[in-house]
Amino acid sequence: MSDPGTDAELHARRASSFGDQAGAYARHRPDYPRAALEWGMAGASRPVRDVLDLAAGTGKLTEGLTDLGRSVTAVEPDADMLAELSRLLPDVPALTGKAEDIPLPDESADAVFVGQALHWFDLEAAFAEIRRVLRPGGAVVALWNHDDESVPWVLEFSRLIRTGVSRGFADPDRPLRADGFGRFSHELFTHTHRRTVDSLLATVATHSHLLVASAEDRDRRLAQARKYLESVPQAGTGEFDYPLVTTVLRARRS
Ligand SMILES: C[S@@+](CC[C@H](N)C(=O)[O-])C[C@H]1O[C@@H](n2cnc3c(N)ncnc32)[C@H](O)[C@@H]1O
Numbered sequence: 173m174s175d176p177g178t179d180a181e182l183h184a185r186r187a188s189s190f191g192d193q194a195g196a197y198a199r200h201r202p203d204y205p206r207a208a209l210e211w212g213m214a215g216a217s218r219p220v221r222d223v224l225d226l227a228a229g230t231g232k233l234t235e236g237l238t239d240l241g242r243s244v245t246a247v248e249p250d251a252d253m254l255a256e257l258s259r260l261l262p263d264v265p266a267l268t269g270k271a272e273d274i275p276l277p278d279e280s281a282d283a284v285f286v287g288q289a290l291h292w293f294d295l296e297a298a299f300a301e302i303r304r305v306l307r308p309g310g311a312v313v314a315l316w317n318h319d320d321e322s323v324p325w326v327l328e329f330s331r332l333i334r335t336g337v338s339r340g341f342a343d344p345d346r347p348l349r350a351d352g353f354g355r356f357s358h359e360l361f362t363h364t365h366r367r368t369v370d371s372l373l374a375t376v377a378t379h380s381h382l383l384v385a386s387a388e389d390r391d392r393r394l395a396q397a398r399k400y401l402e403s404v405p406q407a408g409t410g411e412f413d414y415p416l417v418t419t420v421l422r423a424r425r426s
Pocket residue numbers: 187188190201226227228229230231232233248249250253269270271272286287288289292293294
């Protein structure tokens with residue numbers, strides 16, 4: 173049986189593990205397809221002008237949202253991640269803060285986006301805060317990039333390295349609910365990430381389960397993954413398009 177104390181401690185360590193590798197994170201994590209961001213915004217019943225990127229990290233999602241012409245504020249608890257974001261996107265207001273205590277006034281955003289991070293939140297407290305900062309009719313949008321496991325060699329790689337991010341939120345048998353929001357709907361968007369064997373391994377090395385692993389365990393897993401990738405014709409030499417899927421969940425604030 174798992175020890176809840178240990179699980180909670182590991183969860184907290186993983187949630188705060190990214191900052192040490194902020195530069196690598198910015199260099200090697202994928203961004204999000206434009207269609208996924210547009211679909212998320214279409215969940216609002218009001219024009220979307222002011223957007224909060226919550227748990228903004230180094231600004232992967234922030235950049236996509238500013239490219240769509242939105243006025244974006246970034247909130248992120250980790251100082252190193254936030255510093256990287258401000259270096260890359262100096263014009264974006266960047267605030268230190270957590271989802272459970274958002275440093276913004278009531279009804280100040282038309283949409284709140286969360287990239288690759290909802291699974292780190294205390295959901296009840298976070299949704300209460302997200303609802304507070306959203307204007308009526310505004311949308312909450314959560315996105316995750318993950319490996320496209322419909323591709324057999326990607327499925328095998330994904331199993332080997334255990335890259336899985338939390339996808340349970342899009343499980344139709346366990347629909348996400350939040351007080352003060354309508355039903356969550358979800359959509360999938362395929363895209364790709366231009367990689368080499370080295371840069372794909374560098375991407376994987378920024379995943380929290382490897383960030384908190386011992387150096388020995390991390391090196392062993394990455395060596396196994398390299399051996400596998402070098403045996404796959406689609407990945408073995410030079411650059412290739414690594415297949416990804418973005419899962420998006422959206423709901424409207426009542
Ligand atoms: C995997 S990164 C995602 C960063 C960025 N959104 C992206 O899409 O690349 C997860 C981020 O969530 C942040 N985070 C963890 N717990 C949080 C919380 N309770 N509230 C807000 N952010 C949190 C971490 O500091 C980290 O920057």
